[in-house]
Every structure is written in structure tokens, then in C-alpha cells.
Amino acid sequence: MADVEIRLAELRDQINYHLYRYHTLDDPIISDTEYDQLMNELRELEAAQPELVTPDSPTQRVGAEPLSEFEKVTHPIPLTSLGNAFDDNDMRNWLARVGRILPEGVTTADLEFVVEPKIDGLAIALTYENGLLVRGATRGNGSVGENVTANVRTIKNIPLRIPAKSNDLTPPERIEVRGEVYIPIAEFNKFNKAQTDKGERIYANPRNFAAGSLRQLDSKITAQRPLAFFGYGIGYVEGAEVQTQHQALDYLKALGFPINPDILHTADFNAVLDFIHTWMTRRNQLPYDADGAVIKINSFALQEQLGVVGNAPRWAIAYKFPAQEATTKVLAIKGNVGRTGQITPYAELEPVNIGGVTVSQATLHNYDDLAKKDIREGDTVVVKRAGDVIPQVVKPILDLRPANSQPVQPPERCPVCNEPTSRQGEDVALFCINAACPAQLIRQIEYFVSRSAMDIEGFGIKIGEQLAVEGLLTDIADIYFLQRESLLALEGFAAKKVDNLLTSIEQSKQRPFHRFLTGLGIRYVGSTVAELITTTFPSIDSLSQASEADLEAIEGVGPRIAASIVAWFSRPANQALIEKFRQAGVTLQVIQPAEADSTPQSLAGLTFVITGTLPTWSRTEAKEFIEQYGGKVTGSVSKNTNYVVMGDNPGSKADKAQSLNIPILDEETLKKLASEGKTAVT
Numbered sequence: 001m002a003d004v005e006i007r008l009a010e011l012r013d014q015i016n017y018h019l020y021r022y023h024t025l026d027d028p029i030i031s032d033t034e035y036d037q038l039m040n041e042l043r044e045l046e047a048a049q050p051e052l053v054t055p056d057s058p059t060q061r062v063g064a065e066p067l068s069e070f071e072k073v074t075h076p077i078p079l080t081s082l083g084n085a086f087d088d089n090d091m092r093n094w095l096a097r098v099g100r101i102l103p104e105g106v107t108t109a110d111l112e113f114v115v116e117p118k119i120d121g122l123a124i125a126l127t128y129e130n131g132l133l134v135r136g137a138t139r140g141n142g143s144v145g146e147n148v149t150a151n152v153r154t155i156k157n158i159p160l161r162i163p164a165k166s167n168d169l170t171p172p173e174r175i176e177v178r179g180e181v182y183i184p185i186a187e188f189n190k191f192n193k194a195q196t197d198k199g200e201r202i203y204a205n206p207r208n209f210a211a212g213s214l215r216q217l218d219s220k221i222t223a224q225r226p227l228a229f230f231g232y233g234i235g236y237v238e239g240a241e242v243q244t245q246h247q248a249l250d251y252l253k254a255l256g257f258p259i260n261p262d263i264l265h266t267a268d269f270n271a272v273l274d275f276i277h278t279w280m281t282r283r284n285q286l287p288y289d290a291d292g293a294v295i296k297i298n299s300f301a302l303q304e305q306l307g308v309v310g311n312a313p314r315w316a317i318a319y320k321f322p323a324q325e326a327t328t329k330v331l332a333i334k335g336n337v338g339r340t341g342q343i344t345p346y347a348e349l350e351p352v353n354i355g356g357v358t359v360s361q362a363t364l365h366n367y368d369d370l371a372k373k374d375i376r377e378g379d380t381v382v383v384k385r386a387g388d389v390i391p392q393v394v395k396p397i398l399d400l401r402p403a404n405s406q407p408v409q410p411p412e413r414c415p416v417c418n419e420p421t422s423r424q425g426e427d428v429a430l431f432c433i434n435a436a437c438p439a440q441l442i443r444q445i446e447y448f449v450s451r452s453a454m455d456i457e458g459f460g461i462k463i464g465e466q467l468a469v470e471g472l473l474t475d476i477a478d479i480y481f482l483q484r485e486s487l488l489a490l491e492g493f494a495a496k497k498v499d500n501l502l503t504s505i506e507q508s509k510q511r512p513f514h515r516f517l518t519g520l521g522i523r524y525v526g527s528t529v530a531e532l533i534t535t536t537f538p539s540i541d542s543l544s545q546a547s548e549a550d551l552e553a554i555e556g557v558g559p560r561i562a563a564s565i566v567a568w569f570s571r572p573a574n575q576a577l578i579e580k581f582r583q584a585g586v587t588l589q590v591i592q593p594a595e596a597d598s599t600p601q602s603l604a605g606l607t608f609v610i611t612g613t614l615p616t617w618s619r620t621e622a623k624e625f626i627e628q629y630g631g632k633v634t635g636s637v638s639k640n641t642n643y644v645v646m647g648d649n650p651g652s653k654a655d656k657a658q659s660l661n662i663p664i665l666d667e668e669t670l671k672k673l674a675s676e677g678k679t680a681v682t
């Protein structure tokens with residue numbers, strides 16, 4: 001092999017391993033910069049000699065040429081569906097049925113079970129030959145699915161080559177790995193929110209998102225969707241011995257597949273039921289949308305003997321969680337005016353309890369959707385809550401519709417300022433375009449002071465509203481001109497509250513420039529885009545003079561974002577706003593911290609989770625502190641978490657930390673850990 005081929009193989013292995021550390025273990029061991037360097041070297045070598053690009057190269061995860069249709073794939077072993085149980089009684093009946101078919105000498109008391117969450121996504125079968133991913137296929141009708149290999153390659157926690165980690169397992173000659181492609185709830189909400197902000201269509205639920213994203217003919221679109229995968233089974237394997245479901249999961253894990261951490265293996269059927277009950281009550285805390293649990297008999301030999309009836313195996317069953325749905329009455333349909341002036345219809349409901357949460361409002365997404373579903377005031381409707389997703393009105397129950405009801409028309413005037421509304425082109429969104437609309441101002445303030453923007457402690461929605469209504473704020477820059485006396489004159493503002501508020505406002509003037517830019521609320525410029533832009537345009541002056549072409553030259557900035565920024569700066573009112581911020585002394589450029597390079601990287605290699613309210617820091621500040629010292633912050637506690645930083649009123653993360661024996665720090669000890677090292681906390 002030529003030197004370059006050896007180096008290429010090395011780079012591919014290293015990068016694939018780091019992707020595995022990052023996306024599957026959530027435990028990276030190199031910095032983003034080091035990772036980028038490896039990727040750049042690989043790209044350059046491959047560009048010079050394209051004939052050396054292999055299918056398992058991480059450069060091949062970005063999507064391929066669009067297809068005109070998917071090729072059909074016949075599954076060597078059909079992907080069956082599952083029978084359903086809806087309560088414990090159904091489960092006991094299932095066990096009794098199993099008991100009647102078990103071979104001589106085996107009773108239900110001898111059985112072992114594996115219980116897994118039933119994630120609501122899309123089933124997929126991944127074929128690997130000699131370690132290389134050669135095919136990904138959807139379930140389709142169970143016998144024939146679609147070849148979605150190009151799309152599957154873009155899912156970052158699906159290994160292109162196995163084993164994905166450095167161990168001495170030899171890959172099996174052939175294996176078909178089965179599992180679920182899904183979207184984490186947080187990503188789903190983020191995606192839909194961004195779509196709503198842009199006035200674009202959203203997905204009704206995480207399942208539709210997963211299906212819609214995996215079945216894109218253009219895999220470059222799939223590559224931009226934050227899909228993830230959990231393996232739950234083996235269709236067949238040649239070249240490895242696996243005898244039980246539990247061994248199968250262990251084996252898949254050893255090969256580097258992501259396996260759900262919340263799995264029970266037990267011989268006690270009551271423990272199976274207990275486990276499911278616990279989950280049911282906690283389903284809203286899981287980072288994914290689970291619609292039930294799957295219970296499987298562990299032994300493959302017994303599975304074989306029990307066999308399949310119709311389309312469902314006897315050896316497994318799905319315990320469906322109750323639908324988080326309820327029916328209630330629509331009291332009124334109103335419009336909510338957002339920060340960008342977008343008007344979103346929502347239903348005011350007769351309060352109803354869904355899965356332990358009282359719901360009295362539900363979104364209707366947009367006026368097109370509302371018209372399509374034909375939901376009217378006075379209707380009795382089905383309302384649904386899925387995970388953390390905002391409650392939605394699913395459909396009206398037409399039999400119960402009052403005789404005199406009328407379809408809802410999109411408002412011709414803004415529900416808040418009463419100025420005419422406007423609809424732009426094909427866009428489904430309806431807007432209030434009155435820049436002086438108080439609803440928009442209130443939302444702008446709310447956004448400007450929020451954690452992802454200027455992070456002004458103690459400046460909540462209520463205060464924003466009150467100050468806008470009292471006329472103390474006529475634009476967001478007025479925040480920096482608030483007078484102590486005028487605040488003291490307001491209802492509910494004691495001296496201490498006023499002083500604290502003014503101190504936080506003063507401190508926020510030093511926020512990094514990209515946070516300020518985020519806070520301006522320019523359409524399509526959220527925190528990620530703002531950070532991108534400020535690396536090329538490090539000051540408000542350079543940015544305000546940038547042309548659309550200049551902006552589009554930044555990777556990640558498309559024509560729509562560029563046009564929106566240029567349009568924003570071209571408005572004299574916005575120029576005046578910037579001048580006000582300048583006079584107030586707000587930081588309007590990137591400040592290179594003088595000592596940036598000298599901060600000791602004393603937290604390097606450590607992973608933290610922050611929970612609860614800390615005494616002096618916001619969570620964003622704590623995160624920035626940890627990152628400055630080289631540490632990493634993740635959202636959920638796992639065995640890869642080194643420390644949990646805990647404040648008042650911690651959530652379930654604290655319990656999880658305790659059960660995993662992960663040390664818990666307070667804010668003070670965290671500071672000590674950074675400055676004095678590990679001895680500070682032992």
C-alpha cells in the first residue's frame with residue numbers, strides 16, 4: 001500500500017472512532033478543533049485522489065446525489081410487527097398463552113424477559129458485510145422495504161464500519177442489525193420552533209419527522225436532520241454466536257451500536273410490570289418519544305419454538321402506553337403575535353387533564369392548517385400531548401358540532417394593535433407588519449433579555465410587559481436608559497428589586513457580541529447563525545455594511561439569511577436603534593479576551609451536567625465557565641458524566657447522579673475544582 005493509502009485508512013479509523021465517542025457515547029476525547037484538523041486532512045487527501053475514497057469514509061456522511069425513487073428491497077427475514085397489550089391483564093393473558101405452547105418441562109416460571117422502550121420512530125434494517133455498512137432498508141410492508149442506504153449513512157450514530165470502537169472483536173461476515181431511527185424530543189421541538197419562526201411547515205409528531213426525514217430522495221436534506229438510531233435486535237448473523245436477546249444487545253453494543261440505556265433483563269414477571277409502570281409515569285422525562293414498552297422472551301431457542309402467528313411473534317408483545325389525548329371544548333380561537341409579528345392561531349380550551357398535566361390552550365399552528373382541520377369555536381375536539389411537545393388540537397368531533405358554528409377566518413387586523421395583517425407570497429404565515437405593535441415589542445424584549453441572548457437576570461416576561469405597558473420601554477434599547485426613580489414609582493418594585501435589576505442590566509452590556517446580535521431578533525438569525533456571522537464580521541459596523549454576497553460567502557449562511565440581515569440594517573429605524581445601544585455603552589464588537597489562551601485547561605476531559613438553580617450563576621454562565629476551563633457540559637446524566645453541578649430545586653438528574661454514584665458539586669466547589677484541581681473536591 002502506498003503511504004497515502006495507509007494514512008487515509010488511519011484517518012478514517014480515527015475519525016470514525018471519534019464520531020462514535022461523540023455521538024454514541026456522548027464522551028468525546030478530542031476537541032472540535034482537533035477533530036476538524038483530522039477531517040480537513042482527510043478531505044484534502046481524498047480531493048487529490050478521489051479514486052481512494054471508500055464507502056466507510058466519514059466524508060461520505062454528507063449525503064449523495066438525489067434519487068428519482070427508492071429501490072425496493074426484499075428482506076431476507078421479514079420484519080414482523082407486534083401484538084399489543086393495553087394493561088396488566090393483557091400482559092398476564094399473553095404470558096398464559098406463552099405458557100400453553102412452551103415445550104415439555106419448561107414453565108413460565110423458567111422464563112427470562114427483556115423489556116425495552118418502544119421508541120416511536122421508524123424501523124430500519126442495516127446490513128453489514130465484513131464490517132462494512134452495505135445497506136439500510138426501511139421496514140415497508142415487512143417483506144419488502146425501501147433502500148435508503150444513502151440516507152442512513154448521514155445518521156451520525158450509525159457506524160459505517162464495525163466494530164466502531166477499538167477492541168479486538170472481528171466483525172461478523174454478515175449481520176443484519178435492526179433498530180429504530182428517531183429524533184430526540186428536544187431536537188424535534190427545536191426544529192419545529194425554527195420552522196414556526198420561519199413561517200414554514202412543521203411535523204405533527206416525532207414519528208412523522210423520522211419517517212419524513214429518512215424517506216427523502218435527496219439525502220443532503222436527511223443529512224441536515226438530527227436523526228438518531230437505537231439498535232434493538234439482530235435479524236440474522238453469520239460468524240458470531242448469540243443465543244439470547246440480552247446477549248444480542250451486548251454484542252451490538254460491543255460492535256459500537258447505540259443501545260438504549262433503559263433496558264431491563266429479569267426472570268421476575270412482576271418486575272417486568274413494575275418496570276413498565278415506572279416508565280409510564282416518567283415517559284415525559286425520557287429524551288425520546290416512547291409510545292410503549294416491548295417485552296421479549298430472552299432465549300432465542302424458545303423464541304423459535306414459540307414462532308409467529310400471522311404477522312406477530314408469540315415471543316414478544318408491545319405494552320402500549322395510554323394515548324396522551326383527551327377531548328374538550330374550544331372556548332375561543334385567538335391569535336398570538338410573536339416577536340417577528342407572526343400571528344399564530346391557538347385554541348382556548350375548557351381545562352382538561354392529559355397525562356397529569358392540565359391543558360387549557362393548544363396551538364393550531366397556522367391558519368392554513370386550521371382551515372384544513374376545520375376547527376371552530378364551540379367544537380368538541382381531540383387534544384393531544386406528546387412528550388414535551390406543545391399540546392395540539394388533533395381534530396374536531398363533527399357529531400358534537402353546534403348547529404350555528406362558523407369556520408374561522410384569518411384575522412384581517414392584528415389582534416393586539418388592530419393594524420392590517422399581511423401574508424407574504426406562498427408563505428403559510430400571517431404577519432402583523434406594524435413595527436410599533438406592542439405585542440411585538442413585548443416579545444422582542446422577552447427575547448432580548450433571555451438566556452440565549454443578553455441573559456439579563458431577574459428580567460422576566462412580566463417585567464417586560466409591565467415596562468412596555470407603562471411606556472418606559474418603547475424599544476429594546478430603552479432597557480439601558482431605565483431610571484432608578486421611574487422604576488421605584490412602579491407597583492411591585494421595591495428598592496432592592498430595582499437595584500438588582502439595574503445591576504444585571506449594567507452587567508449585560510459586556511455580553512459577547514454574538515449574544516447581542518442574537519438578541520436583536522433579526523429573522524432567521526438565531527444564536528447559531530449569530531455566532532457564525534460574528535467570526536467573519538466581528539463588529540456591528542462591519543456587519544451593517546456587509547452585502548448579501550459578503551454574507552453568503554460564510555458557510556452556513558444562505559440567501560434567505562443574508563437578505564434578511566441586509567434588509568434589517570437598511571431600515572433607518574434599526575440604524576437608530578443601534579445608535580442608542582452604542583450610546584448606552586453596550587459591547588458591539590467581538591472582544592478578544594486578553595487572557596484567553598492562558599486559562600488553565602484544568603477541566604479538560606471532564607463532563608458535567610448542571611441542574612437546579614445556582615446561587616450566583618445562570619446555567620449559561622456556569623456552562624461558559626466550565627468550557628473556558630476546557631470541560632464539557634451535556635444535558636443528561638449518564639455513566640460518562642464525571643460531575644453533576646447542583647443548585648436549588650434540582651430535578652430528576654440529581655436522583656440519577658446518586659444512583660450512578662456520580663459526585664455532586666455546588667457552585668463554590670466547581671470554582672475550586674477549576675482553580676485547585678481534583679484535591680479540592682475529595
Ligand code: IVH
Pocket residue numbers: 080081082116117118119120122123124179180232233294313316318
Ligand atoms: S422488536 C418481533 N423492539 O415497534 C419484534 N420493536 O410493531 C419486532 N419498535 O415499527 C420488533 N422499539 O420498529 C422491537 N425495542 C423495540 C422496539 C420496536 C420500537 C417498533 C418497531 C416496529 C414496531 C413493531
